[in-house]
Amino acid sequence: MYVITAATGNIGKIVASKLLANGKKVRVIGRDASKLNELVKQGAEAFVGSVTDYNFVKRAFNGATAVFCLIPPDNKSNDFRKHQKTVAKNYADAVKENHVKYALLLSSIGAHLRNGAGVVDGLADMEIYFSELKDVNVLNLRPSYFMENILGQIGIIKQMGIAGAPAKGELSIPVVATKDIGAVAAKKLLNLDFTSNTVEYVLGPRNISYNEITAAIGKAIGKPDLKYVQFSYDDFVKGMVQAGYCSENVATGLARLSEGINNGTVLNHYKRTAANTTPTTLEEFVASTFVPYYNQSQVSISQ
Numbered sequence: 069m070y071v072i073t074a075a076t077g078n079i080g081k082i083v084a085s086k087l088l089a090n091g092k093k094v095r096v097i098g099r100d101a102s103k104l105n106e107l108v109k110q111g112a113e114a115f116v117g118s119v120t121d122y123n124f125v126k127r128a129f130n131g132a133t134a135v136f137c138l139i140p141p142d143n144k145s146n147d148f149r150k151h152q153k154t155v156a157k158n159y160a161d162a163v164k165e166n167h168v169k170y171a172l173l174l175s176s177i178g179a180h181l182r183n184g185a186g187v188v189d190g191l192a193d194m195e196i197y198f199s200e201l202k203d204v205n206v207l208n209l210r211p212s213y214f215m216e217n218i219l220g221q222i223g224i225i226k227q228m229g230i231a232g233a234p235a236k237g238e239l240s241i242p243v244v245a246t247k248d249i250g251a252v253a254a255k256k257l258l259n260l261d262f263t264s265n266t267v268e269y270v271l272g273p274r275n276i277s278y279n280e281i282t283a284a285i286g287k288a289i290g291k292p293d294l295k296y297v298q299f300s301y302d303d304f305v306k307g308m309v310q311a312g313y314c315s316e317n318v319a320t321g322l323a324r325l326s327e328g329i330n331n332g333t334v335l336n337h338y339k340r341t342a343a344n345t346t347p348t349t350l351e352e353f354v355a356s357t358f359v360p361y362y363n364q365s366q367v368s369i370s371q
Contacts, residue, residue, distance in 0.1 A: 069093040069131055070257060073119060073159070074138040075112075076103040078216065079174065082250025083136050083257065088112055090258055097128050099140075120151070122158045129162040134170035134257055139194065143314035148321055152190025160197035163204060170205045170260055171198060172253055177212045177242070177269065178325065178334035185334050186324030199265050207262040210338070211249045211270040212242035213329075215353040218281060222358075222365050223311065225294065231282040232297040234304045234326035238279055241329060242338070244272035245353050248346035269344045276350055288354045289362055301327060 070087050074080040075096035087094045088110045095113045098104045104114040117124035119140065129135055137159045145151045163171050178185035179192040198206045221231045235241070252270050256262060278296050286294030299307070301323040308319035328334035338344075 069095065069133055071095045071097065071115075071129055071132040071135045073097045073136060074140045075107060076100065077138065077140070078246040079250045079253065080136065080138055081107065082247055083254045084112055085110060086251070086254035087257060092258070095128065095132070119155050119158060122161065125158040125162040126165055129159075129166045129168055132166060132168045134172065134260060135159070135163060135168055136172050136174070136253060136257060137194070138174040139190065141318075143318050146315055146317050148187060148315075148318045149190045149193070153193045156190065156194035156197050159194065160201060163198070164201055168204065170207075170257075170262070171201075172207045172209060172256055172262075173198060174249075174253070175208045175210045175267075177210050177271075177338060178328060179208070179210055180267075180337040181328070181333060184324070185328045186326075187318065187321035188325055188328075188334070189321075205260075205263050206265045207256055208265070208267045209249070209253060209256070209270060210267060212244050212272060212338075214249075215243055215245045215272070215348070215350065216357075218243075218285070218353075218358060219361055220313075221282075221285065222362050225285070225289075225291075225362075226365060230295050230297050231278070231285065232299050233278060234299050234301050234323055234330070235278050236330050237282075237296045237298055238277050239330065240275040240277045240280075241335060242271035242275050242340070243281075243350060244270055244346055245348035248272065248348050252346065269338045269340075270346060271338065271340055271344050272346055273349050274345075275340075281350060284350055284354050285358060288351075288359050 072084040075084050076098045084096050096107045097115045101116045108114050115128045139155045142151045175191045176188045178188040182192045195208050282296040286292050305319040309316050
């Protein structure tokens with residue numbers, strides 16, 4: 069039996085659906101019962117509650133052969149790392165208490181630093197908690213920058229007429245679609261061929277810069293002259309908070325992650341291989357996902 073945390077998210081839903089399609093018994097965890105209905109109709113058992121509650125997590129993990137552990141973000145938290153550590157420890161303790169044999173953790177590129185990668189540091193804490201467990205086979209899955217993060221450019225483009233972020237425009241980084249992360253995680257869980265405590269990266273089809281991302285977006289939305297501007301870390305934090313996207317604590321963590329990407333520390337550990345290269349291209353993502361969201365958005369440039 070498989071337990072999938074954050075089962076209503078982009079990645080968890082794919083993992084659960086693929087396991088169910090292969091005839092596996094699946095228990096899905098989420099905070100909103102209505103959002104779990106789609107998976108329940110496919111045959112999943114729903115567990116509704118908060119993964120910040122240890123007793124709930126312990127009950128949810130009972131009887132599991134394998135668990136998929138993803139820490140749901142709390143973008144309004146004033147202590148984001150504390151939130152991450154609470155959930156991570158709940159997961160690890162519940163795995164230990166229930167004698168679960170397999171755990172697949174959704175971590176991130178940059179977790180190898182343990183500190184210095186902003187919002188990723190809490191995922192490093194989860195890796196550490198699980199490394200201390202005995203008789204559990206753990207796979208730390210470390211995806212790179214999500215293509216879905218690029219959707220955050222829609223408001224900036226429509227309000228300011230530019231694309232922008234704290235990342236250096238010319239710096240090429242691995243970028244991956246969340247559907248590909250879900251597919252990799254599901255395959256690993258179906259096979260259960262990981263042993264001991266191992267790390268695998270998920271890197272997308274190629275490295276790409278924000279200048280190239282901006283050019284692809286501009287071409288797709290009919291703005292071929294769209295320019296990319298690198299924001300200062302302070303301006304980025306202020307903009308995120310003023311837009312109501314997240315707390316200052318979370319925005320600062322995102323800025324620190326960008327700083328780690330820019331100075332190379334976040335990206336100095338992975339090695340691209342055929343095994344960790346995934347198929348969905350940026351151009352495919354822009355056409356299938358970015359453009360529809362862009363066209364649906366009602367935000368426009370202020371006059």
